[in-house]
Amino acid sequence: MIAEPDGPEDRLRRFATIWSRAVYPATSTSLTRPEFEELLLPLARRLSGALRARTFDAAEGRAVGAALVDAHCTDPEALSRALDCVDAYLVLYCGDDRPQEDLRARSARLQHAMAAGFAQALRARTLAEQESIAQAALRAQGVVAQALHASEARFRAVFEGAAIGIGIADLDGNVLEVNGALTRMFGGSEQNVRGRNVREWTHADDAPQVWRLYEELVRGEREHYHVEKAFYRPDGTVLWTNLTVSLLRDPDGNPQYQLALMEDTTERRLLNLRLRYEATHDALTGLPNRTLFFERLEKVLSAGEGQRFGLCYLDLDGFKTINDSLGHAAGDRLLVEVADRLQACATAPGEMVARLGGDEFVALTTGPDTQREVDELAARIMNALVAPISVDGRELTVRGSIGVVEGAAGERSAAEVLRSADITMYRAKSAGGNRFEVADAEADARAITRHGLTTALPTALERGEFFIEYQPLVHLGDGSVRGAEALVRWLHPQHGVLGPDRFIPLAEHTGLIVPLGRWVLEQSVRQARDWRERYAGTPSAPLRINVNLSPCQLTHPGLVQDTVEILQAEGVAPDALCLEVTESALIGADDDLLKPLRRLAEMGVDIALDDFGTGYSNLANLRRLPVSILKLDRSFTQSMQQFPADPVDLKIVEGIVSLAHSLDLAVTVEGVETGAQAEQLRILGCDTAQGWYYARPGPPERLHELALADATP
Amino acid sequence: MERPAWAPRSIDISVPSVARIYDYYLGGSHNFEVDREAARRAMEFMPGLPKIMQANRAFMRRAVRYAAGEGITQFLDIGSGIPTYGNVHEVAQTASPGARVVYVDHDPVAVAHSQAVLEGNENAGVVAADLRKPGEILSSPQVEQLIDLKRPVALLLVAILHFVEDADDPYGAVAQLSDALAPGSMLVLTHASYEGIPLPPERAGGTVDVYKDLRNPLIMRSREEIARFFEGYDMVEPGLVPMPVWRPDTAPEDEDPYAFSGFAGVGRTA
Numbered sequence: 001m002i003a004e005p006d007g008p009e010d011r012l013r014r015f016a017t018i019w020s021r022a023v024y025p026a027t028s029t030s031l032t033r034p035e036f037e038e039l040l041l042p043l044a045r046r047l048s049g050a051l052r053a054r055t056f057d058a059a060e061g062r063a064v065g066a067a068l069v070d071a072h073c074t075d076p077e078a079l080s081r082a083l084d085c086v087d088a089y090l091v092l093y094c095g096d097d098r099p100q101e102d103l104r105a106r107s108a109r110l111q112h113a114m115a116a117g118f119a120q121a122l123r124a125r126t127l128a129e130q131e132s133i134a135q136a137a138l139r140a141q142g143v144v145a146q147a148l149h150a151s152e153a154r155f156r157a158v159f160e161g162a163a164i165g166i167g168i169a170d171l172d173g174n175v176l177e178v179n180g181a182l183t184r185m186f187g188g189s190e191q192n193v194r195g196r197n198v199r200e201w202t203h204a205d206d207a208p209q210v211w212r213l214y215e216e217l218v219r220g221e222r223e224h225y226h227v228e229k230a231f232y233r234p235d236g237t238v239l240w241t242n243l244t245v246s247l248l249r250d251p252d253g254n255p256q257y258q259l260a261l262m263e264d265t266t267e268r269r270l271l272n273l274r275l276r277y278e279a280t281h282d283a284l285t286g287l288p289n290r291t292l293f294f295e296r297l298e299k300v301l302s303a304g305e306g307q308r309f310g311l312c313y314l315d316l317d318g319f320k321t322i323n324d325s326l327g328h329a330a331g332d333r334l335l336v337e338v339a340d341r342l343q344a345c346a347t348a349p350g351e352m353v354a355r356l357g358g359d360e361f362v363a364l365t366t367g368p369d370t371q372r373e374v375d376e377l378a379a380r381i382m383n384a385l386v387a388p389i390s391v392d393g394r395e396l397t398v399r400g401s402i403g404v405v406e407g408a409a410g411e412r413s414a415a416e417v418l419r420s421a422d423i424t425m426y427r428a429k430s431a432g433g434n435r436f437e438v439a440d441a442e443a444d445a446r447a448i449t450r451h452g453l454t455t456a457l458p459t460a461l462e463r464g465e466f467f468i469e470y471q472p473l474v475h476l477g478d479g480s481v482r483g484a485e486a487l488v489r490w491l492h493p494q495h496g497v498l499g500p501d502r503f504i505p506l507a508e509h510t511g512l513i514v515p516l517g518r519w520v521l522e523q524s525v526r527q528a529r530d531w532r533e534r535y536a537g538t539p540s541a542p543l544r545i546n547v548n549l550s551p552c553q554l555t556h557p558g559l560v561q562d563t564v565e566i567l568q569a570e571g572v573a574p575d576a577l578c579l580e581v582t583e584s585a586l587i588g589a590d591d592d593l594l595k596p597l598r599r600l601a602e603m604g605v606d607i608a609l610d611d612f613g614t615g616y617s618n619l620a621n622l623r624r625l626p627v628s629i630l631k632l633d634r635s636f637t638q639s640m641q642q643f644p645a646d647p648v649d650l651k652i653v654e655g656i657v658s659l660a661h662s663l664d665l666a667v668t669v670e671g672v673e674t675g676a677q678a679e680q681l682r683i684l685g686c687d688t689a690q691g692w693y694y695a696r697p698g699p700p701e702r703l704h705e706l707a708l709a710d711a712t713p
Numbered sequence: 714m715e716r717p718a719w720a721p722r723s724i725d726i727s728v729p730s731v732a733r734i735y736d737y738y739l740g741g742s743h744n745f746e747v748d749r750e751a752a753r754r755a756m757e758f759m760p761g762l763p764k765i766m767q768a769n770r771a772f773m774r775r776a777v778r779y780a781a782g783e784g785i786t787q788f789l790d791i792g793s794g795i796p797t798y799g800n801v802h803e804v805a806q807t808a809s810p811g812a813r814v815v816y817v818d819h820d821p822v823a824v825a826h827s828q829a830v831l832e833g834n835e836n837a838g839v840v841a842a843d844l845r846k847p848g849e850i851l852s853s854p855q856v857e858q859l860i861d862l863k864r865p866v867a868l869l870l871v872a873i874l875h876f877v878e879d880a881d882d883p884y885g886a887v888a889q890l891s892d893a894l895a896p897g898s899m900l901v902l903t904h905a906s907y908e909g910i911p912l913p914p915e916r917a918g919g920t921v922d923v924y925k926d927l928r929n930p931l932i933m934r935s936r937e938e939i940a941r942f943f944e945g946y947d948m949v950e951p952g953l954v955p956m957p958v959w960r961p962d963t964a965p966e967d968e969d970p971y972a973f974s975g976f977a978g979v980g981r982t983a
Contacts, residue, residue, distance in 0.1 A: 025969065028740035028763060030770035030799040032962045072798055074740040129742035133733070133795070136743075136826035141724045143821065 008094075015093035016044040022085045029072040039071050047086065048094035051106050061113025066121035068114075074125070079118045083111045165241070165262035168248075171218045171255055173198035185241070185264050187233045198258075203230040203238075217247050220255040228265070240266045282355045284332055285339035293354035293362055297414040300366050307409035310374025312363040312381060313421035314342070317399040317433040319359035326392065333391050335359065338398065341384040346377065362421070374406045378436040401428035402436035420444050423451070449495075454506045456492070461516055465491050468523050469697035473546065473668065473690050476682040483544030485580070485690060486524040487697045488516070500548075508552045517553045522566050525577065527700050529570045543703075546578045546608065551585040560596045563605065574604035578629065582610045586625060594626060601626035608668065613656070622663055630660050634671030637691070640680050641673060650684065657685040724821055731876065731929050732794035732823040738766040743795045743826065751927055758919030759912060761971025766872075768956040768972035769903050773871050774804050775960055776901045776979050779949070780867040781808035783981075785899060787866045789856070791817040791844050791890075792873025796830045801869065802837045811836060813859045817850055819843040844873060845881045847889040865897035874942065875905040875932050875975075887942050896982050900946050903977040904939045905931060909955050911970040939976050946980025953978035 004010060020037035029036060043064045050060035068082060090110070091103045159166055165182030169175045178193045186192045202211070206229060213225040224246040231239045241262040248257040280292035288296075300309045316338065323331035335355075342353045342361055350366035363381060365373045381402060388395040403424030405417055412420075420439045428437040460466065470484035490498040507513040528545040535543065553559060567574055579600065586593075586609070601607050608629035609622075613636060632653070639649040660667045669681050672691030681689060695702065729751040733744040737752045740763070744752075756762050777788065786809050790801045793816035802814040816827050816839040827839040838855035850856060860866060868890060877883035891900065907914045917933075924931035940953050951959065956977040957968040 028738075028767055030767065030774050032771070033967065034963060072740060074742075126742040132829060133743040133745070133822065133826060136829060137724065137726050137822045139825040139828075140821035143825070144724050 011093040012044055012048055013041065015048070015089050016041045018089055018093075019044060019082065019085045022081045023068075023073060023078050026075050026078040026081055027071070027073045028075070031072075036071070043067050044094075047090055047110060050110055051090060051094055051103060052096050052098075056106055056109070058109050058113040061110035062117030062120070064110075065114035065117025065119070068118055069121035069125055074122060079115060082118075083114060086111055086114065165260075165264070167193070167260045167262070169198050169258050169260070171258065173218070176257070182260075182262060185239055185262060186231070187235060189234070192234050198260075201231050203232060205230045214245070217245055217258060218255065220247065220249075223247050238266070239264065240269045282339075285336050285355050287339050287343065287361075288352060288354040290354065290356045293352070293356065293364070294414050296352060297364060297417065300364070301409045301412070301414055301417065303409045305410065307366070308370040308407065309409060309417075310365045310367075310370035310377065310406040311404070311417060311421050312374065312378045312436070313403040313405070313418070313425045314361045314363070314381060314400045315425050315429065316359040317401055317429065322396060326394070330391050334389055334396060334398065337389045337391070338385070342381060345380040345384050348373075351377070362418075370406050374404055378402050378404050382434075382436060399434035401425050401433045403428060403439060404436055405439045419451070450506065453492070453495075453498075453503055454510060457503065457507055457510060457512050457516075460490060460492070461512065461519065465493070466516065466519065467491060468520060468527070468700075470527070470700050470703050471690050471697040472695050472703050473544075473688050474694045476678065476686055476689050481543065481703065482688055483546060483578070484703050485546040485697075486520060486527070486548070488520050504550060508550055511552070513550050513552045514556050514558075517550060518562055518566075521547055521563065522570075525566050525570045525572050528576045529572045530700070531703075532572070532576065544576050544578055544606070546580055548580045548610065549585075551582070554581060554585055554596070555593065560599050563600060564603070574600075575606070578606035578608050580608040580610040580631065581627075583612050583614065586621075589625075594624070598626040601628070619659065622659075622665070627665065629666045629668055630656070631668045631670060632656065632686070634691075637669050637671045637673075637677055637681065640677045645680060650680070653681075653686075654684050661685065726822070729927050730820050730822060731924075731927070732818060732820045735766060735872070736795040736797060738763040739770065739797055741795065741797050743797070751923060755920045755923040758916055758923070759910070759971070761911070761969060761974075762920070764969040764971040765974050768968065768974075769872050769977075770799060772903060772956040772959055772977045773801065773869065773901065774799060775962065776977075777801055777804045777867070777869075778808050779960060779979065780899050780901065781805055781812060783899075785865050785867045785897075786812045787860050787864065788812065788814045788869060789817070789850075789860060789866055790814065790869040790871070791850065792870065792876070793818050793823070793827065793839070794820070795823050796827050800830075802831070802834065806836065813837070815840060815855050815859050817842050817844070844870070844877060844883075844886055847886050847893075851890070851893050862893055863895050865899070866894050867899045867901055868894060869901045870942075871901065871903050872905070874902065874939075875934065876929055878930060878932055884941060884944075888944070891945055891982070894982060898982050899949070900943060900980045900982075902939075902942060902979075903956060903975060904942075905933055905975045906935060906939065907933050908936055908976070910974040936976055939978075943978065943980040946982055949979040949981055 016037055020033060020040050023040075024033045024036050027036065031039065046060050046064055050057060065079070068078065073079070073082070086107060090107050091100070095103045159179050162179060162181055165179065165185050167175055167178040167182050175194055175196050175198060178190070183190050183193055198214075207227060210227050210229055213222065213227065216222040217225060224244060226242070226244045229241055229243045231241065233239050242265050243263075244261045246259045246261075247255055248259050250256045280289055280295075281287065282289045297309070297311075300307060319331065319334075322334060338359075338361070339353070339355060342363060346353045346363045346365070348365070348367060351364065353361060353363045355361050363377055365377050367373045381400070385398050385400050388397050390396070403421040403426070405421045405424065407417070423444055424437050424439040427443060428435050431437065467489050469487050469489055471487060472481045473483045473485060474480070475482050488500055488504075490503050492498050504513065507516050524545045524547045528543065531543040531545075549559075563577075563579075567577065579597075581597070597607055606629060607625075607627045608631050609625065609627045610631045611633045612630045613633045636649060636653050636656075639646045657667050666687040667685070668688045668690065669686050670690055672678050672681065672689045672693045674693055677691075678689060678693055726745055727747055729747045733748040734752045734755070736743040737749050752762075759765075780788070781804075786805075788801055788805050793801070796802075796816070801816070802812075805812040805814055814837040816831075816837070818824050818827070818839070819842060821841060824839055824841040831837045831839060836859065838859050840850060840853040840855045842850045842853060844850075851862075856862075870887070874883050874887070877886070887900075891898075907917055910917045921931050921933060936953060943953070953976050955973040956975065957965040957972045959977050959979075
């Protein structure tokens with residue numbers, strides 16, 4: 001519509017422009033002012049129409065007032081400005097030729113109607129918006145409630161379905177809620193649990209801290225605790241649980257509830273007890289085993305001042321024979337009967353009997369007067385074994401040896417006490433058995449050293465703790481060095497250098513002598529080769545090496561082969577080696593025993609009869625033996641240290657030498673300490689000698705020096 | 714323990730909501746007394762707050778029309794609040810019939826109200842999600858259903874980023890959203906700032922304190938800091954400017970002085 005300048009349409013537009021400029025700043029519309037003006041134009045037209053209508057209708061004013069609210073003019077200031085504008089300009093721009101008073105009256109009525117329409121529309125809009133936002137809040141709450149309901153339903157399902165027992169109680173201990181698992185743990189009936197009070201659930205096995213932790217938690221001083229706790233079920237049985245209790249606080253942090261999580265450990269505990277029983281008891285006799293015994297002994301020994309203990313260590317005499325002759329089943333039945341009898345001997349409080357293994361038993365007493373009690377205990381045990389034991393219809397007489405140890409706690413370890421008892425028991429056994437001995441420190445010390453050395457022997461060989469010293473053998477005729485005797489030594493980490501007398505018997509006993517002997521032979525033969533290489537081309541005779549053979553090695557089936565292998569490996573001729581065998585080892589030797597020696601002798605290895613004259617010296621026997629050298633014991637030479645020498649001794653030595661020579665045996669003497677001795681022995685016809693007069697045993701280099709000195713007169 | 718996603722925050726209408734306060738500033742009645750009380754306290758320091766909101770609405774209207782004029786038919790409005798007259802979907806669907814709009818807000822009441830308003834509008838939807846978790850927005854069924862991320866989208870972050878503290882990494886959130894958008898997409902953004910407010914900062918700070926009390930702190934950022942949100946975008950003329958200056962329909966000098974508070978801008982990805 002094109003407005004004619006200053007025509008009615010143009011004037012209407014100008015009115016709308018003025019109106020929009022007045023009201024726009026008071027609106028919250030996102031329209032621009034020109035857009036807003038476009039919105040007001042039809043409203044202006046309606047007002048203009050109403051002003052000039054033939055019959056006046058105030059309803060038009062109400063409609064315009066309402067339309068303002070629709071145009072986002074919700075601020076009362078917007079209405080105020082609109083009314084000001086209508087009041088000032090409506091008649092001016094939109095009036096016609098009617099009387100001014102009529103027009104002004106109509107304008108006033110239109111303004112009243114606009115205000116009423118605005119108020120009504122604003123009220124309606126406000127109520128509608130309030131309604132819609134309240135609805136939205138409600139709907140949103142519904143969504144949340146639904147989600148919460150779903151989440152609670154999930155939690156409820158977790159709570160009910162959990163395998164672990166869950167319970168909630170208030171801080172006074174009243175149980176408010178429990179799940180199925182917890183109910184089942186207590187026997188399946190809910191009234192056994194719900195509505196009860198936590199504090200009623202004391203149990204004799206409650207650890208002392210259980211209720212202290214509980215009190216701390218309900219006072220809010222502790223957030224949670226974890227204990228192992230037992231409960232009585234209504235039927236009187238015991239429920240064992242792993243119990244975790246946590247404090248639940250309200251949003252302000254005040255303690256509100258306690259939450260208990262329980263795991264039923266009854267079965268596991270029973271299984272553990274059974275496993276523990278099996279681990280600590282002997283399956284055959286049902287007695288406590290070594291493990292349990294050591295636990296008890298250690299407990300007693302660590303009990304502190306004033307506590308004493310007494311211990312009997314029993315080993316049956318000759319049990320091996322019974323086992324070997326009647327079989328293991330019979331042996332086992334015998335052990336069971338012995339165990340029963342022993343158990344009957346130690347029934348007082350603080351007494352226990354255990355089986356350490358095999359036929360070894362121990363009885364422990366920890367009463368107030370152990371010195372007396374342990375003696376009586378040992379006597380009771382000996383007594384209990386007196387009556388024969390009937391096994392498979394045989395009456396078996398059982399005897400035992402007992403080592404008794406009594407002492408104060410805190411002085412020795414359990415292992416030391418048991419070792420002392422063991423040693424003492426062996427003392428009883430070596431004294432003939434069927435008796436008990438009481439431990440004494442000195443006997444222990446001796447045995448402990450033996451014991452210590454024996455157990456250290458195998459590792460000593462591995463660690464290279466052995467070494468060899470050589471003592472020269474000197475020809476009495478010309479004083480030249482002819483060879484040397486290899487003497488093994490042990491450089492013990494604690495005891496220092498030990499001679500063969502300290503450990504060879506132990507090595508014999510344990511069988512270690514075979515690998516040790518082989519090692520000595522290897523080392524010595526290697527040394528012999530060194531010497532031979534060194535003196536090749538010198539006028540002195542080739543040096544020979546003497547190596548001792550122990551009785552055990554003598555019977556070892558590998559002797560000949562080992563010797564041959566070693567000689568071959570080193571490329572040494574058999575005649576460079578002389579094996580020394582003690583006379584006592586060959587006493588009563590039959591042909592079987594002599595065969596390997598014969599074989600060796602045939603190969604060219606010299607065999608020397610060591611320590612000759614200390615045994616029975618069966619002279620007639622000498623013919624049978626494959627020996628080529630006699631080594632006279634040092635006892636013969638000792639008497640020649642004085643001057644003049646005992647003429648009887650001289651005669652004996654002379655006789656032996658002459659006998660030996662007549663059997664084509666050379667004679668070597670040991671223990672030569674003076675020049676006079678040497679001279680005497682030379683006159684008596686001895687061939688070679690060794691002793692401090694020439695040299696003490698020493699490293700191989702020393703022999704080298706002696707030989708050189710000997711070679712340059 | 715972190716709250717599981719399926720257990721929403723409970724609704725407490727005794728706590729003021731920024732969405733409903735915004736509505737009050739705009740003359741609406743979608744609010745409760747607590748909201749009005751908070752709004753009145755904020756207005757004690759900055760009486761012209763409603764004018765800033767009005768300028769925001771007017772800018773958004775111009776920007777949406779601009780985007781529609783540039784051929785964009787998909788709109789993602791995060792922090793949409795309570796829909797009032799002249800909302801994005803109205804403007805967009807007027808300018809480009811069939812345009813698709815997804816509103817996002819984390820205020821459950823605002824979301825519920827939006828759902829009621831949008832009922833029957835097949836091309837608009839609303840998501841209850843948080844700008845701080847862009848992944849949840851992008852993977853929501855409404856976005857998947859209404860928005861084709863292979864085509865340009867106008868991402869509207871109008872008057873929302875100043876409610877995200879640095880600790881919640883607003884730059885990372887914007888970057889993550891931007892990365893999901895196809896080339897030719899637009900970022901439409903306004904942000905509060907002390908710059909442009911016709912008051913000394915101490916006084917404007919009173920309003921900031923009110924929002925702090927609401928546990929919805931208002932983070933004032935400098936122009937430079939606001940410009941960083943447009944990293945990767947080419948700024949549409951006239952760049953990052955006070956709201957009334959951005960492609961105005963009428964002379965900016967006629968605007969209320971408060972309308973010049975903060976900054977507005979539109980960026981476009983290459």
